[in-house]
Amino acid sequence: MQKILSLYARNYDTDRLVRDEVVPGSEWVLAGEGVATRKWDGTSCLVRGGTLWKRYDAKKGRTPPAGFEPAQEPDPVTGHHPGWVPVGDGPDDTYHREAWAAAGVALPDGTYELIGPKVQGNPEGMSSHQFVPHGDDILTDAPRDFTSLRAYLEARPDMEGIVWHHPDGRMVKLKRRDFFGSKRR
Template sequence: MQKILSLYARNYDTDRLVRDEVVPGAEWVLTGEGQATRKWDGTSCLVQSGRLYRRYDAKKGRTPPADFEPAQEPDPLTGHHPGWVPVGEGPDDAHHCEAWAAADRALPDGTYELIGPKVQGNPEGTISHQLIRHGEAVLDDAPRDFAALRAYLEARPEMEGLVWHHPDGRMVKLKRKDFFSSRRR
């Protein structure tokens, strides 16, 4: 899964929050294109040809494992190189395996979010590990302007944010914490 473009520019020199300035390439969201969906707070996974993969970032200077599948070229500025590695039986994969078994391994190809009690501190509040397909939790009521989006996310502390999916495959994200200095809960 490639890095997803943010909707608004960030104040990197001050509070690191977003300002009412659209990032170039994300304008289509404000013109009403694409579908808003819920952004889940976990870790991304890939199902491909009946196999589960977990996200792996081959950061600058880090040699990826032999079975690493890049999702994009390395970022020339940060050195981040996101990609996928197959889920195995090791301790790093235990939660992935639990969710995969619960899904009965019958998931269609695509990207998913692993959420659960041992993932990111369980901000989603789930009692078991599970895989949620990206883009399935459609939010038809999501607004598309800065002030309304801020109010929308402020009123929904249970949500990490939004991801807009364009029919041509482009995506744009906006996280709740982009507006507020503290975490969701």
């Protein structure tokens, strides 16, 4: 899964929050294209051919582990180099394996968010580790303009953000903290 474009440009020189300026390539969201879905606060995973993979960012200067499959070329500015590594039997993969076992059935190929009590501090408030398919939780009431999106996310402190899915596969995201600076209030 490649890095997803943000909907709005960020003030990197000051407060790091977003401003009412659309990131090039994200204009289709404001044009009413695509479907808004809930962005879950966990860690991204991939199921492909019955194998579970976890996201790994081979940031600048970091050597990727064996089996790393890049999702895109390294970003020349930030140094981020996202990709996938197979989930193994080590302690770092315990919660992935718990969610995999809890699914009880073979998951279809696709991307998922691993959420649960030991993932990202459990902002989703889950009692067990589980996989949520990306793009399944559709937000039919999500607005598409800066002011309304800010109000929409402010009124939903339990939600990390929104990801718009275009029929051609493009995605754009907007996180609550992009407006307010903290993960959750």
